[in-house]
Amino acid sequence: MTQTETERRASAAILTVINEIGGDEPPVTSHSHSSHGSHTPPEEEDQEAEDAALLAGVRDGAWLDVQDFPPLRWAVPGLVPEGLTLLVGPPKAGKSWLLANLLLSIAYGGRALSRLPVGPARRVLYLALEDGDRRMQSRCRIILDGDPIPGRFHYLTTVPPGRVTAVIEAWMRRHPDTAMIVLDTLGKVMPPAMQGESSYQRDYRVGSALKRVADATPGLSLVLIHHDRKAAAEDFVDSVSGTNGLAGSADSIIVLARKRKSEEAVLKVTGRDVPEDEYALRLEEGTRWVLDGEDLRQAAANVERREQTQNLGDTSTAILDYIGRQAEPVRAAEITDKFGKSAAEYLRRLEQSGRLHKPRRGLYVVPSTADDPELDFDSQN
Secondary structure (H helix, E strand, C coil): CCCCHHHHHHHHHHHHHHHHCCCCCCCCCCCCCCCCCCCCCHHHHHHHHHHHHHCCCCCCHHHHHCCCCCCCCEEECCCEECEEEEEEECCCCCHHHHHHHHHHHHHHCEEECCCEEEECCCCEEEEECCCCHHHHHHHHHHHHCCCCCCCCEEEECCCCCCCHHHHHHHHHHHCCCCCEEEEECHHHCCCCCCCCCCHHHHHHHHHHHHHHHHHCCCCCEEEEEEEECCCCCCCHHHHECCCHHHHHHCCEEEEEECCCCCCEEEEEEEECCCCCEEEEEEEECCCEEEECCCCHHHHHHHHHHHHHCCCCCHHHHHHHHHHHCCCCCEEHHHHHHHHCCCHHHHHHHHHHCCCCECCCCCEEECCCCCCCHHHCCCCCC
C-alpha cells in the first residue's frame, strides 16, 4: 500500500522532531528502521574516535599560507640561533675561551669575535662546571681587556647530580629574558645508560630532554660544549663524540677545528636553520678569539684562501695573502714593487694554477665564491 502525500509529510515532520530532541544519538531517517537496529557498531565508533585523535594536528597549505610566524632569533647572528646547539672540538682547542667570548659579548652588547654585531646587552648564563671563581674572573678580565665584567653575565660552577635540566628550567622561570645558556661540558652531566638502554638511546634521550628545555622559551639559545671523536671524520658532523643520537637531537652543530699550537682555526657550522659553511678564526695570544675577516662572508672566503696557500712557498703565500686582502684588483706593478721583479713569475704561476684571476690585463684578484644571500643576518634579535 502506498503512502499519500499527506502521510509522507506527516512522517517527515515526526522524524524532524525526533532528531531535534535526540541529543547525541545518530540522526533518524526514513531508511533507518530495520530488523537489525540502527546504531553504528561500537568498534567502528572507537576506530573513528582514534583516527580523529591521531589526525587532529593535520593542517593544510591554505592554513600555512596565511600564518605569520616570528622571525628566527639569534644569540650570535649567523652562528648561534635559538634552539639547541652542540659546540664540538678536541680538548684544549679553546672551546671554553670561544664560548666565554660569545657570552660576554652578548651580556655587554657590541660585537662577538670582535666583528659580529650582537645587538643590545642581554642576559646570559654560563654553567661552567670545569671552572672555579678565580679562573672565571681571570678569563673574563682577559677577554674584556680591562672593561668591567657585565652584570648580565651570570654563572654557576656546580649543579646537583642529575638536575641540570631542573637547574636550567628554574633559571628560565626567574629570567625568561635570557638570550643564551652554555653548558660546559655535557660530559660532566651525562648520565649512564639505563638498564636495557643502548648508548644511542641514552644520547638521544639526554639530547631531546635538553632540546625540550631550549624550545620551551622562544628565543633561547642553549649551547652544549662537547668533545670530539679522536678519530678523523670526513663529515665534520661525524666528529661529535658518542653516537649519532646527540647530533640528531641538536638543531645546530658547530665544530671548532684547530691544530695544536696554531693561531689559525676554522669554525664549521651546520643546522636546521643555519646555512652550512666554514669560517676562519684567529686565536690571539692563546686567549682571544677573533673572526678572520670583517664579516662572515669574508671569513668564509679566508678559509678558501688558506686552503689555496697550502703547499706554497713563502713568497707565493705572501703574494696571495696580500692580493686577497685588497678590496679592488691589484696591479702587477704594485706586486713587483712590493715583492721584487721575480714576483711577475709568481703571479704567472698562481694564475695558471687557478689561485689568481685576471679580470683585465695587468690586474689580479683572488677568485671567490658568489655572494651568498644566506650570509646576510639581521643583527636585531
